[in-house]
Amino acid sequence: MIEIACKKNKFTYNVYHITKAFFPNEEITQKVDEKQESLVELYLPGGSCFSIAREEIADELPHGLPQGIPDGRGGSVSVSGKAEAFRNISEEEMGQAEKRAVTRQLYRYLLKETGRPLAWGTLTGVRPTKLIMQMVESGKTREEITGFLEKEYFVTREKAELGYEVACREKELLSRLRHKGGFSLYVGIPFCPSVCSYCSFSSSPIDVWKDRVESYLEALEKELRAIGEMSGDRAPDTVYIGGGTPTTLEAHQLDRLLTVIEECFDLSRTVEFTVEAGRPDSITEEKLLALRRHPVTRISINPQTMQQKTLDLVGRRHTVEQVYDAFYLARKLGFDNINMDLIAGLPGEAAADMEDTLSQIEKLHPDSLTVHSLAIKRAARFGQEGRTTDLHTEISQMVDDAAACARKMGLAPYYLYRQKNIAGNFENVGYAELDKAGIYNILIMEEKQTILAAGAGASTKILLREPIRTEKGKEIDLVHVENVKNITEYISRIDEMIERKGEWLWH
Numbered sequence: 001m002i003e004i005a006c007k008k009n010k011f012t013y014n015v016y017h018i019t020k021a022f023f024p025n026e027e028i029t030q031k032v033d034e035k036q037e038s039l040v041e042l043y044l045p046g047g048s049c050f051s052i053a054r055e056e057i058a059d060e061l062p063h064g065l066p067q068g069i070p071d072g073r074g075g076s077v078s079v080s081g082k083a084e085a086f087r088n089i090s091e092e093e094m095g096q097a098e099k100r101a102v103t104r105q106l107y108r109y110l111l112k113e114t115g116r117p118l119a120w121g122t123l124t125g126v127r128p129t130k131l132i133m134q135m136v137e138s139g140k141t142r143e144e145i146t147g148f149l150e151k152e153y154f155v156t157r158e159k160a161e162l163g164y165e166v167a168c169r170e171k172e173l174l175s176r177l178r179h180k181g182g183f184s185l186y187v188g189i190p191f192c193p194s195v196c197s198y199c200s201f202s203s204s205p206i207d208v209w210k211d212r213v214e215s216y217l218e219a220l221e222k223e224l225r226a227i228g229e230m231s232g233d234r235a236p237d238t239v240y241i242g243g244g245t246p247t248t249l250e251a252h253q254l255d256r257l258l259t260v261i262e263e264c265f266d267l268s269r270t271v272e273f274t275v276e277a278g279r280p281d282s283i284t285e286e287k288l289l290a291l292r293r294h295p296v297t298r299i300s301i302n303p304q305t306m307q308q309k310t311l312d313l314v315g316r317r318h319t320v321e322q323v324y325d326a327f328y329l330a331r332k333l334g335f336d337n338i339n340m341d342l343i344a345g346l347p348g349e350a351a352a353d354m355e356d357t358l359s360q361i362e363k364l365h366p367d368s369l370t371v372h373s374l375a376i377k378r379a380a381r382f383g384q385e386g387r388t389t390d391l392h393t394e395i396s397q398m399v400d401d402a403a404a405c406a407r408k409m410g411l412a413p414y415y416l417y418r419q420k421n422i423a424g425n426f427e428n429v430g431y432a433e434l435d436k437a438g439i440y441n442i443l444i445m446e447e448k449q450t451i452l453a454a455g456a457g458a459s460t461k462i463l464l465r466e467p468i469r470t471e472k473g474k475e476i477d478l479v480h481v482e483n484v485k486n487i488t489e490y491i492s493r494i495d496e497m498i499e500r501k502g503e504w505l506w507h
């Protein structure tokens with residue numbers, strides 16, 4: 001067990017996540033003790049400990065004075081206008097600098113203890129490209145950006161280059177959209193043929209819900225019609241039907257859903273319309289033909305692995321054969337933009353399994369490939385705790401092999417995100433052929449456009465025209481409006497789901 005004690009709450013997030021990234025399977029306890037002298041104390045199982053006091057990070061803090069230093073007469077002295085080295089430092093800025101300095105010192109200590117650097121260094125957020133994109137947009141050069149990431153955040157050269165490449169590609173793809181004025185539409189189908197044991201989405205087996213699917217679709221239709229009305233003459237840039245597995249719906253249900261979307265929204269300027277078919281065992285010719293009757297441009301057929309033993313182990317209940325069949329059928333029916341998802345680090349898999357999976361995927365040659373790493377908390381559920389060291393090396397190899405395979409197929413990285421507690425601090429990367437990238441994936445990550453979402457568990461993100469202040473005084477320009485996850489509640493509370501969105505829309 002690792003014990004952490006922080007003087008202030010603000011240190012807890014970074015300290016916990018950096019420690020967890022170095023020791024993914026170690027239990028961590030954490031407390032905040034404002035009375036303790038040091039900013040952070042950390043005790044490792046072997047007896048080694050880390051402790052840092054404020055004086056020890058003084059060199060890493062900005063040299064200046066806090067804003068509004070009291071002048072002794074009830075007012076305050078401003079020091080702005082002096083040299084940069086002695087400028088006003090806001091409390092928030094100083095707080096951020098302290099956090100950064102503590103995290104850097106902790107990183108150095110844990111690196112020394114383990115001898116193994118983290119690929120993304122001290123970057124703990126799920127969207128590293130957001131930071132890189134800001135730098136690209138401010139005109140910084142490749143060298144300046146990668147150098148900064150290496151020096152400030154200890155990101156490896158390889159990942160810094162990957163982040164830069166992805167950010168540039170994202171920027172280029174987003175430049176094709178009217179991202180501020182437009183919006184994207186997400187539609188959630190929360191049913192799957194069976195629930196995979198590592199699933200992190202809210203999905204339910206279709207068999208259990210068979211009798212309620214119609215009621216669900218009625219509620220969904222009501223929500224889509226309401227969103228359509230609220231959108232006025234705005235047209236979606238992208239549409240994404242995900243879940244769950246949308247193709248668990250019958251062909252006539254898919255047809256009806258797609259008809260409603262066409263009726264409610266102007267799709268004449270929509271650059272991408274994805275249906276995540278997902279599980280190969282849910283795909284039939286009739287269903288694919290239903291998709292073809294509507295302006296669907298992109299589908300996903302997700303094997304996750306081409307190893308039958310693993311598919312059986314994680315409860316996916318489909319065969320490798322079905323992946324081939326579904327893929328060839330979709331190609332035959334004219335789908336020219338097919339994505340496939342893989343997961344690195346599935347239970348029982350070693351690098352050799354991924355190598356074999358990749359060689360099979362290469363033969364299929366999808367238009368895009370998304371490679372996820374299994375989040376460590378899920379790996380733990382599969383009894384992989386003892387595999388920490390192996391797992392790190394194995395996943396690292398799998399991720400590298402997948403990147404090499406994607407490049408060999410002519411697919412370049414175009415979006416990237418990280419999950420919390422992802423095994424070995426790795427990332428999920430989408431690779432695609434030029435013009436076959438999933439733009440919706442970028443939008444959801446970069447938060448550059450309003451995403452209106454319908455369905456149980458769907459999360460609407462509304463970009464505000466003007467930033468607002470929360471009750472806690474924080475300035476925000478993005479509001480999340482979540483639909484309830486529970487399917488029964490979603491059906492019975494549909495009017496409330498609609499109303500909640502309306503409160504914020506086009507604010």
Ligand code: SF4
Nearest residue numbers: 192195196199203244
């Ligand atoms: S197919 Fe996807 S959404 Fe459905 S249970 Fe499996 S992982 Fe979850």
